[in-house]
Amino acid sequence: MSLFKKETFVSIGLILLIIFISIQFLRPEIKKRPVTGDIPVPANVKAIFKRACYDCHSNETELGWADQIVPVYWLVARHINTARAHLNFSEWDKLTPAEQKTKLWEAINHAALGAMPRPNYTFIHPSAKVSAADVATLKNYLAGLVDHKPSDTAKVNADALQYQRWIRGDQKITALPVALNGISYDPDYKNWQPLSTSDRFESGTMRVIFGNDIAVQAVKNNHTRPWPDGTRIAKALWTQIIDTAGNTRTGAFVQLDLMIKNTKKYRSTGGWGFARFKTLKMVPYGKTISFASECINCHRPMKDEDYVFTIPIKH
Ligand code: HEC
Ligand code: HEC
Structure with a gap:
C-alpha cells in the first residue's frame, strides 16, 4: 500500500508541478506582424470586429492571462496562426478589391450564422459574442454598399433580350464548357424547378x-439532410x-453555380461537386483544380x- 503514502x-505532485512549469517554456511563436492596411470600415462596424474577431484575425492580438498558460497557449497560438491565414483584417490591403468584397461578405455571414467566433471561445471570452444587434449593424453596413442608382434603360432592355435569346437557345453552345474538376455546364437547369429565389442582402444581385x-423529390419527402446522390442544384x-420607373429587375447574367451530390466522388468537398460558369458564354471559373475549396x-x-x-419552398 506504499502507493498511498x-x-x-x-512527490507526484512535485513532479507534475515541475513538468507544468517546464512546458511553459515550450512556446510556439505567434508572429508579431505589422498592421499594413487595416480594413477601412465605419467605427461601429470596426468595433464589432475588434471585439469579436481581432484576437485571432488581426495582427493586434491581445491575449488574456488565461490564454498565456501552456497548454491553453498551444491551442491559442495554433488557432491564431491558422485564423490569420484565412482572414487578416490588419493586412486587408494585400487583397484585391474583388477578394475584399468576398472576404467581407464571408466574414459577416460567418458572424451572422453564429459560426464565428466559435462557442468554445466565447465561453471563455463572453465579450466576444456577436449579438443580434451586432448582426443588424453588420448587415446594414453591407446593404449600404449597394449602389442603388437607376440603370440605363437601353442597357436593361438589351440585357433582358440577350437572356431571352439564351433561353430560346439562339446562342447555341456546341461543346459544353467543363470546369477544371471535370464538371460540365448543365444546360438542362432551365428545365428544373425553382427551389427558391434569393435577394442576397448585400450585393445588388438577383x-x-x-x-x-x-x-x-427530396424536398417533398423531407430528405435533404443529407440530400440524396444525384441531386443537382443550380444558382x-x-x-x-432599378429601371427608370423604379422597378427592380434582372440585368446582365452574371454566372451559373452548380452543386452536384455524389457522396463518394466528391468526398473531399462535403460530398458535393462544385462548379461555376461565368457570363452567358459559360466560361468555367477557377484557375486551379482546388478552386472548389x-x-x-x-x-x-x-x-x-x-x-x-437555400431553404427550399415546397411545391
Ligand atoms: C478564437 C479565435 C477566433 C476568433 C475570435 C474568430 N475566429 Fe474566425 N477563424 C478562426 C480559425 C482558427 C479559423 C480557421 C478555420 C477554422 O478553424 O474553421 C477561422 C476562420 C474564419 C473564416 C474563414 C472560414 C473558412 O473556412 O475559410 C472566416 C470568414 C472567419 N473566421 C470569420 C470570423 C469573424 C467574422 C470573426 C468575428 C466575428 C471571427 N472569425 C472570430 C478563429 C477565430
Ligand atoms: C462568399 C461565400 C460563398 C462562396 C465563396 C460560394 N458560395 Fe455558393 N452560396 C452562398 C450563399 C450565401 C448561398 C445562398 C443563396 C444566396 O444567397 O445566393 C449560396 C448558394 C449556392 C448554391 C445554391 C444552393 C444553396 O446552397 O443555397 C449553389 C449551387 C452554390 N452556392 C454554388 C457555389 C459554387 C459552385 C461556389 C464556388 C465556385 C460557391 N457557391 C461559392 C455563398 C457562397
Whole structure:
C-alpha cells in the first residue's frame, strides 16, 4: 500500500508541478506582424470586429492571462496562426478589391450564422459574442454598399433580350464548357424547378435557385439532410437593376453555380461537386483544380444542412 503514502502524493505532485512549469517554456511563436492596411470600415462596424474577431484575425492580438498558460497557449497560438491565414483584417490591403468584397461578405455571414467566433471561445471570452444587434449593424453596413442608382434603360432592355435569346437557345453552345474538376455546364437547369429565389442582402444581385427532379423529390419527402446522390442544384445570378420607373429587375447574367451530390466522388468537398460558369458564354471559373475549396469554405457554416443555404419552398 506504499502507493498511498503521503510522501508519494507529494512527490507526484512535485513532479507534475515541475513538468507544468517546464512546458511553459515550450512556446510556439505567434508572429508579431505589422498592421499594413487595416480594413477601412465605419467605427461601429470596426468595433464589432475588434471585439469579436481581432484576437485571432488581426495582427493586434491581445491575449488574456488565461490564454498565456501552456497548454491553453498551444491551442491559442495554433488557432491564431491558422485564423490569420484565412482572414487578416490588419493586412486587408494585400487583397484585391474583388477578394475584399468576398472576404467581407464571408466574414459577416460567418458572424451572422453564429459560426464565428466559435462557442468554445466565447465561453471563455463572453465579450466576444456577436449579438443580434451586432448582426443588424453588420448587415446594414453591407446593404449600404449597394449602389442603388437607376440603370440605363437601353442597357436593361438589351440585357433582358440577350437572356431571352439564351433561353430560346439562339446562342447555341456546341461543346459544353467543363470546369477544371471535370464538371460540365448543365444546360438542362432551365428545365428544373425553382427551389427558391434569393435577394442576397448585400450585393445588388438577383438569383434563382433551381433543383433537378431528384432535388424536388427530396424536398417533398423531407430528405435533404443529407440530400440524396444525384441531386443537382443550380444558382443563376443576375445583376439587379432599378429601371427608370423604379422597378427592380434582372440585368446582365452574371454566372451559373452548380452543386452536384455524389457522396463518394466528391468526398473531399462535403460530398458535393462544385462548379461555376461565368457570363452567358459559360466560361468555367477557377484557375486551379482546388478552386472548389473556396466554394466549400463559404458553405461550411451550413454543414448541418448538408452545406446548402437555400431553404427550399415546397411545391
Ligand atoms: C478564437 C479565435 C477566433 C476568433 C475570435 C474568430 N475566429 Fe474566425 N477563424 C478562426 C480559425 C482558427 C479559423 C480557421 C478555420 C477554422 O478553424 O474553421 C477561422 C476562420 C474564419 C473564416 C474563414 C472560414 C473558412 O473556412 O475559410 C472566416 C470568414 C472567419 N473566421 C470569420 C470570423 C469573424 C467574422 C470573426 C468575428 C466575428 C471571427 N472569425 C472570430 C478563429 C477565430
Ligand atoms: C462568399 C461565400 C460563398 C462562396 C465563396 C460560394 N458560395 Fe455558393 N452560396 C452562398 C450563399 C450565401 C448561398 C445562398 C443563396 C444566396 O444567397 O445566393 C449560396 C448558394 C449556392 C448554391 C445554391 C444552393 C444553396 O446552397 O443555397 C449553389 C449551387 C452554390 N452556392 C454554388 C457555389 C459554387 C459552385 C461556389 C464556388 C465556385 C460557391 N457557391 C461559392 C455563398 C457562397
